[in-house]
Amino acid sequence: MAQAYSAGLTVTENIVLKKERILPLKGEVRVKKGDRVKCDDIVAHTSLPGNVVPFKIANKLGVTPQMLANFMKVKVGDKIHKDQILAETKGLFGMGFFKTSVKSPIDGEVESVSPATGNAVLREPRIPVEIKAFIDGIVTEVIPNEGVIIENRSAYIQGIFGLAGETSGDIKMLAKSPKDHLDPASITPDCKGKIIVAGALCPLEAIKKAAQVGVHAIISGGVDDQDLKKLLGYDIGVAITGHEKIGVTLVVTEGFGPITMAKNTFELLQKFEGHKASVHGFTQIRAGVMRPEVIIPLPLADNEKLVVKEAEMASLEIGSLIRVIRQPNFGEIGRITELPEPLTKVESETLVRVLKAKLNNGQEVLIPRANVEVIAE
Amino acid sequence: MQYEKKKLTRIIATDCGSTTTKAILIEFVDGEYRQTVRGEAPTTVEAPLNDVTRGVLNAVQELEELARLKYNNPKITLIKDSELIIPRNGDIGADAYVSTSSAGGGLQMMVTGVVAKMTGESAERAALGAGAIVMDLIASNDQRMDHEKIERIRHLRPDMILMAGHTDNATSNKHVIEMAELVGAADPKPRLGSSYKLPVIYAGTIQARDEIKKTLGSKVDLMITDNLRPTLERENLGPARDEIHEIFMEHVMQQAPGYNKLMAWTVGPDLKPVPIMPTPAAVGNIMQTIAKQENIEVLGVDIGGATTDVFSVFTKDFIFNRTVSANLGMSYSISNVLASAGLDNILRWVPFDIDVKELRNMIKNKMIRPTTIPALFQELVLEQAIAKEALRLAFIQHKEFAVNLKGTQKNSDIAEAFSQSESGDTIVNMLTLDLLVGSGGVLSHAPRRHQTMMMLIDAFLPEGITKLAVDSIFMMPHLGVLASINEEVATEVFNKDCMIYIGSCVAPVGKIKEGKIALEAKIELPDGTIFEEKIPFGELRLLPCPTGSVAKAELKPGKGLDIGAGKNQEIVTELTGGEVGIVLDTRGRRPFVLPVETAERVPRLIKWMKELQAYPQELLK
Numbered sequence: 001m002a003q004a005y006s007a008g009l010t011v012t013e014n015i016v017l018k019k020e021r022i023l024p025l026k027g028e029v030r031v032k033k034g035d036r037v038k039c040d041d042i043v044a045h046t047s048l049p050g051n052v053v054p055f056k057i058a059n060k061l062g063v064t065p066q067m068l069a070n071f072m073k074v075k076v077g078d079k080i081h082k083d084q085i086l087a088e089t090k091g092l093f094g095m096g097f098f099k100t101s102v103k104s105p106i107d108g109e110v111e112s113v114s115p116a117t118g119n120a121v122l123r124e125p126r127i128p129v130e131i132k133a134f135i136d137g138i139v140t141e142v143i144p145n146e147g148v149i150i151e152n153r154s155a156y157i158q159g160i161f162g163l164a165g166e167t168s169g170d171i172k173m174l175a176k177s178p179k180d181h182l183d184p185a186s187i188t189p190d191c192k193g194k195i196i197v198a199g200a201l202c203p204l205e206a207i208k209k210a211a212q213v214g215v216h217a218i219i220s221g222g223v224d225d226q227d228l229k230k231l232l233g234y235d236i237g238v239a240i241t242g243h244e245k246i247g248v249t250l251v252v253t254e255g256f257g258p259i260t261m262a263k264n265t266f267e268l269l270q271k272f273e274g275h276k277a278s279v280h281g282f283t284q285i286r287a288g289v290m291r292p293e294v295i296i297p298l299p300l301a302d303n304e305k306l307v308v309k310e311a312e313m314a315s316l317e318i319g320s321l322i323r324v325i326r327q328p329n330f331g332e333i334g335r336i337t338e339l340p341e342p343l344t345k346v347e348s349e350t351l352v353r354v355l356k357a358k359l360n361n362g363q364e365v366l367i368p369r370a371n372v373e374v375i376a377e
Numbered sequence: 378m379q380y381e382k383k384k385l386t387r388i389i390a391t392d393c394g395s396t397t398t399k400a401i402l403i404e405f406v407d408g409e410y411r412q413t414v415r416g417e418a419p420t421t422v423e424a425p426l427n428d429v430t431r432g433v434l435n436a437v438q439e440l441e442e443l444a445r446l447k448y449n450n451p452k453i454t455l456i457k458d459s460e461l462i463i464p465r466n467g468d469i470g471a472d473a474y475v476s477t478s479s480a481g482g483g484l485q486m487m488v489t490g491v492v493a494k495m496t497g498e499s500a501e502r503a504a505l506g507a508g509a510i511v512m513d514l515i516a517s518n519d520q521r522m523d524h525e526k527i528e529r530i531r532h533l534r535p536d537m538i539l540m541a542g543h544t545d546n547a548t549s550n551k552h553v554i555e556m557a558e559l560v561g562a563a564d565p566k567p568r569l570g571s572s573y574k575l576p577v578i579y580a581g582t583i584q585a586r587d588e589i590k591k592t593l594g595s596k597v598d599l600m601i602t603d604n605l606r607p608t609l610e611r612e613n614l615g616p617a618r619d620e621i622h623e624i625f626m627e628h629v630m631q632q633a634p635g636y637n638k639l640m641a642w643t644v645g646p647d648l649k650p651v652p653i654m655p656t657p658a659a660v661g662n663i664m665q666t667i668a669k670q671e672n673i674e675v676l677g678v679d680i681g682g683a684t685t686d687v688f689s690v691f692t693k694d695f696i697f698n699r700t701v702s703a704n705l706g707m708s709y710s711i712s713n714v715l716a717s718a719g720l721d722n723i724l725r726w727v728p729f730d731i732d733v734k735e736l737r738n739m740i741k742n743k744m745i746r747p748t749t750i751p752a753l754f755q756e757l758v759l760e761q762a763i764a765k766e767a768l769r770l771a772f773i774q775h776k777e778f779a780v781n782l783k784g785t786q787k788n789s790d791i792a793e794a795f796s797q798s799e800s801g802d803t804i805v806n807m808l809t810l811d812l813l814v815g816s817g818g819v820l821s822h823a824p825r826r827h828q829t830m831m832m833l834i835d836a837f838l839p840e841g842i843t844k845l846a847v848d849s850i851f852m853m854p855h856l857g858v859l860a861s862i863n864e865e866v867a868t869e870v871f872n873k874d875c876m877i878y879i880g881s882c883v884a885p886v887g888k889i890k891e892g893k894i895a896l897e898a899k900i901e902l903p904d905g906t907i908f909e910e911k912i913p914f915g916e917l918r919l920l921p922c923p924t925g926s927v928a929k930a931e932l933k934p935g936k937g938l939d940i941g942a943g944k945n946q947e948i949v950t951e952l953t954g955g956e957v958g959i960v961l962d963t964r965g966r967r968p969f970v971l972p973v974e975t976a977e978r979v980p981r982l983i984k985w986m987k988e989l990q991a992y993p994q995e996l997l998k
Contacts (some may be wrong), residue, residue: 049526049564050525051524052524052527052563053524054523054524054527054558054562064812073644111562112558112561112562114554114558114592116551116554116591117551117554117555117558119509119555119558121558121561122564123562160745160746161741161745165695208644222733223866225734225737225738225740225741226733226734226735229737234716235712235716236716237704237710237712237713237716237717238704238709238710238712238713239712239744239745255738255741255742255746256737256739256741256742256745257734257735257738283708285744285745285747288932324749325742325746326743326746326749326750326756327752327753328753330742347753347754348751348752349750349752349754349822349824349825349993350750350752350755350757350822350824351824352752367752368750368752369748370749370750371750371752373746373747
């Protein structure tokens with residue numbers, strides 16, 4: 001049969017990562033190829049066009065659009081300041097009596113004036129935007145006027161779901177075991193600026209406490225959806241996240257509900273306790289899958305050549321380490337023992353392709369292939 | 378371009394969906410065209426692979442292997458050196474490869490108009506008909522301030538914009554030019570890639586074309602086509618839709634990962650390119666073909682992982698409408714069904730107790746791992762309850778959109794003056810509807826067709842007498858695009874392998890007291906058995922009537938109820954059978970009401986589900 005593929009999240013101690021840091025609009029790149037950068041360094045900047053203000057000048061002046069040009073005091077491209085006169089009538093008998101004038105409502109410039117509608121488009125001053133490196137690494141490519149590509153060797157964990165944007169800090173283990181539920185009382189002031197690690201669940205009170213203490217990010221196996229609704233004040237409809245303003249970044253590694261954090265994820269975080277990591281909670285499941293990440297940069301030798309491995313899909317093979325990603329046995333880890341060919345009827349009477357696996361708890365189970373993901377070893 | 382039938386003996390067709398790529402093989406076997414094997418694989422437009430053709434190759438590889446098994450012929454080969462083999466030479470290759478696509482979010486558009494309910498709505502209809510998701514409709518009269526409109530245009534990042542406004546004989550064209558100024562000021566950027574200008578189609582009044590060119594010509598990639606609302610009484614959506622398809626191929630698809638390669642692969646027997654079609658446009662094509670061929674009114678639904686599309690062809694003029702509910706679906710968007718419908722509306726279909734916290738987590742876990750399938754009975758029931766709500770909400774949106782043209786003046790005679798039809802009324806009439814077709818994973822792949830029947834009836838509440846069918850294995854998109862190279866082959870496969878009749882539903886319209894007789898039915902089943910019952914209000918009955926057969930029925934509605942011929946009017950007719958049979962549904966329509974109290978509702982749900990044989994009887998306790 002065709003190769004069976006399974007989507008899986010990457011968790012590895014050593015990977016060469018490539019991060020594109022691109023401006024939303026063309027601008028200026030501040031670093032050059034070969035530069036070593038730190039996560040907080042600004043690598044590129046630009047300024048976004050300011051907000052535009054449509055302005056019905058002819059209307060306000062009481063003239064037809066076609067006549068407007070005769071009364072304009074400014075032209076397209078001119079810088080303007082608030083209350084500056086933009087257009088003015090000549091007044092009665094051309095003597096200046098009862099003149100009507102129209103003043104600018106903003107500081108900025110004149111973008112356009114339409115003789116068809118008599119409207120002007122005024123634009124406010126530009127808004128500066130800066131892009132940080134986000135990870136410690138080496139600039140391996142500069143895309144002129146657009147941004148850079150930064151590469152590094154890192155320990156790396158891909159989460160399944162997250163909230164809030166990019167941040168960094170040192171890793172601090174608050175969970176003793178991957179099964180722990182995070183106790184808000186364990187979040188003490190010395191967690192400020194840190195990335196704290198919970199076990200199977202991070203309850204609402206702990207998220208609130210973390211934000212209050214100034215924790216930069218939380219990494220947890222699971223989170224309850226009801227807690228998120230209370231935290232955000234709304235139901236997450238479509239999984240496009242990362243822009244929440246909740247005071248702390250959240251990276252969930254397993255899913256919703258209390259789910260024991262995968263052993264290799266937990267042990268990797270344990271191993272790198274005290275190391276600096278870059279994390280973000282951006283999640284977009286549809287149209288360009290984006291998952292939250294925990295990136296722990298590793299030291300690089302002076303002349304080390306970084307080679308990014310070609311992306312490949314994990315495949316289901318006998319002996320592969322898997323995680324069950326749906327009930328029953330959701331969250332359990334095991335190894336594939338058999339990959340039967342024929343379609344098999346499961347309890348819901350759905351006919352599916354299945355696999356046999358021996359779970360770490362000793363149970364032998366038959367699971368739809370769609371309900372597991374391969375854990376890279 | 379249409380090819381001769383004899384040149385098409387083996388065709389590969391794929392649909393690259395947002396979650397999975399589905400491939401089918403259509404072959405000329407024993408004198409007829411049939412769909413022979415089917416394969417599927419995860420779609421690969423996203424990281425780490427970023428190349429749609431990888432998923433296509435995986436799905437076609439499954440076709441190849443299944444075809445070898447089916448014909449016990451190991452020589453059958455469809456792929457060589459990671460490319461599809463076209464044309465066919467004996468066992469090797471296929472004559473043509475065609476594809477549809479909704480991967481990467483499909484075609485996302487913004488439309489503008491002058492009056493939202495008139496030219497705005499016409500523009501929306503053109504975009505939806507072309508298979509797009511309409512991200513927003515911006516109109517001169519939509520109550521937003523100009524700067525808010527500009528802000529919105531700037532942030533949306535659509536694949537393209539369609540602009541409409543004013544009729545060709547309008548006395549002023551000021552508003553459409555103002556709208557162009559707003560678009561120009563926003564300086565919108567395309568969603569994919571920053572290296573090209575955003576395509577903008579102008580399909581407004583011909584009188585403003587020069588001004589539009591002056592305003593937008595240098596800022597966007599401007600295309601001008603016929604006014605889509607040349608007069609208030611007439612829509613002319615064809616030219617705008619054609620332009621949208623062209624741009625979709627030329628600009629949008631080229632930006633999606635791997636599509637350049639895929640576009641080179643989709644060719645006919647002479648190796649000339651066959652355009653990739655947006656999935657919904659292909660489904661719309663096939664729905665319209667059925668309606669016209671059979672001279673019937675059709676309502677179709679395609680419920681996917683991310684979106685739910687509803688298609689309808691109503692009235693004697695075969696007016697086609699399509700709506701897409703961009704955030705109602707069974708995987709990526711499942712959580713939004715919960716947010717939109719509310720927990721209570723989902724739970725009203727669930728015949729057992731469930732912890733709300735657990736249900737919420739289950740829904741979110743499906744959202745973040747969209748390809749998983751329900752292995753447990755309870756999870757299946759929950760997913761189907763969610764599906765009913767997604768379908769119900771999508772249908773509400775469709776009814777609100779599929780309306781008579783607004784703004785028209787009618788010369789009414791006395792009869793029309795007394796009828797309720799007005800400009801702006803929905804043209805969706807469930808009582809005159811002939812056929813309801815379901816498609817999409819949750820409907821096509823339900824373990825029992827009885828569940829499909831139940832979901833369609835509960836969500837759409839068909840009225841009077843309605844035939845129900847399901848797309849057997851979800852191949853309407855494939856056949857829709859296949860029709861672009863040979864309509865006859867597409868129709869043949871559609872009738873033989875795609876459309877599965879599941880039966881008919883008889884549902885009296887109206888509400889009467891519990892226990893009163895809602896339907897007197899005397900039905901002669903194909904095996905000669907006579908079913909005769911005075912069915913009280915609030916019941917369901919399922920009668921066997923196999924596919925291809927009909928039952929002779931005398932149906933008399935209860936007092937004050939209507940089954941299509943008017944209140945209290947008896948109907949003598951034939952009811953079409955199907956894999957499930959004939960459902961007599963006396964639970965009431967307009968309104969259809971489920972008891973609010975769990976203690977009262979759950980026993981009824983269980984009774985109905987048992988009667989419909991929707992789930993294993995032993996599990997319905």
